[in-house]
Amino acid sequence: MNTKSITGAMTALATPFKNGKLDEQTFHKLIKRQIQNGIDAVVPVGTTGESATLTHEEHRICIEIAVDACKGTNTKVLAGAGSNATHEAVDLAQFAAKHKADGILSVTPYYNKPTQEGLYQHYKAIAESVEIPVLLYNVPGRTSCEIETNTIIRLFRDCENIYGVKEASGNMNKCVDLLAHEPRMIVISGDDAINYPILSNGGKGVISVTSNLLPDMIAKLTHLALDEDYKGAKAINDKLYNINQVLFCESNPIPLKAAMHLCGLLESLEYRLPLVAPSKETLKKLEEVLKQYEIV
Numbered sequence: 149m150n151t152k153s154i155t156g157a158m159t160a161l162a163t164p165f166k167n168g169k170l171d172e173q174t175f176h177k178l179i180k181r182q183i184q185n186g187i188d189a190v191v192p193v194g195t196t197g198e199s200a201t202l203t204h205e206e207h208r209i210c211i212e213i214a215v216d217a218c219k220g221t222n223t224k225v226l227a228g229a230g231s232n233a234t235h236e237a238v239d240l241a242q243f244a245a246k247h248k249a250d251g252i253l254s255v256t257p258y259y260n261k262p263t264q265e266g267l268y269q270h271y272k273a274i275a276e277s278v279e280i281p282v283l284l285y286n287v288p289g290r291t292s293c294e295i296e297t298n299t300i301i302r303l304f305r306d307c308e309n310i311y312g313v314k315e316a317s318g319n320m321n322k323c324v325d326l327l328a329h330e331p332r333m334i335v336i337s338g339d340d341a342i343n344y345p346i347l348s349n350g351g352k353g354v355i356s357v358t359s360n361l362l363p364d365m366i367a368k369l370t371h372l373a374l375d376e377d378y379k380g381a382k383a384i385n386d387k388l389y390n391i392n393q394v395l396f397c398e399s400n401p402i403p404l405k406a407a408m409h410l411c412g413l414l415e416s417l418e419y420r421l422p423l424v425a426p427s428k429e430t431l432k433k434l435e436e437v438l439k440q441y442e443i444v
Contacts, residue, residue: 152281153311153334154224154251155353156188157370160196162360162401162408163210165418170206172213174415178360179217181413185363186371188353190214191253193228195290196357196401201420208243215248226355230255230285234270238277251281253314253355258291264299275307282309287316287338297322301330314338314355315346323349340392344385347373357404358392361411361443394430394437402426407434411443 159182164171182190192214193199193207202210211227218225227249229240234257241252254274262270275282284303288294294317303310312334315323320342326333327350337346337354347354347370359366365384373381395403402419406426409417417425426434 152251152309153352154189154226154281154283155334155336156374157186157359157363157367158189158191158226158336158353158355159187159359159363159366160191160194160355160357161210161214162405162414163193163197163199163202164414164416165420166416168418170202170209171416172209175210175213176217178413179214182359182363183218183221183223186367187223187359187363188367188370189224189226189250190218191226191228191355194253194285194355195255195287196360196404197228198401198420198423199228199230201423204240207240208247211244211249212247224250226251226253226283228253228255229274230257232257232260234273237270237274241274241278241282245278245280249280251283252278253283253285255285255287256291256293256295258293261293264296267293267295267299268302271303271310272307275303275310279309281311282307283334283336284310284313285316285338286313286322289317297325297329300326301333304330304333312336312352315351318342320345320349323351340388340395343369344373344378344382347381348378357395357400358388360404361391361407361413362388362441364444365441390437390440394433397433398426398430399423403430403434406431407438410434410438413443 164174192210227244229252231237316338369384408414
């Protein structure tokens, strides 16, 4: 296992906008709140951060803000640095490394539908372009591209700084398969609904959407599980069931940003097209579910 692996409770940060532009001040403030609530790492410009609709300059600014906010703390920055073009992914990875991100999260190439050999060469090129840790990101529901178990293990064994995978396929069998065949592998949950099952199967952390709202609970759940207090971790996971469900009743991060706005964490509720505001029905569901939690 890479000793520089970034694990534990991590937050897939939402990206705030104001009048159509990146709201840098609010983004910095949101990250500071994560740090104060015990989060081990923040993940800027991933799926939840609407990275697909950010300009390259905005993407870079978000990484810089995250690094600045976490400077002098124990909270790491795992920067989103993926693209469907390998040269772009390499460029983002190198920017993140140059600007002192602790590691990168690299999503599978979308739209192109590469072969497994193409995926291997893509990630090998990214890993060889930087020295910081690299976490693969498998989310076939978003990208129509699945990294097969054998390819993940091959990359892990061949590339020293590829330390594991964020599994967001929703497939527990995949997680079991990975750790059964390569127990040194770091598997990170990318699906809040099954954070507890992945952690109890040997996962080493979570990258959570829900922790944008409830970082304290996600941090406690994760840390209890890593300390092998599975009963305590499951109790928290059960409490989070309703919020985990409602946050994905429309495409992420539509419900999340609406919930953050309702709670006062976001001053303005803005998305980048083609994402739009949630339906009235979704807003009503969010209002009801949020009453069950204390968000500070």
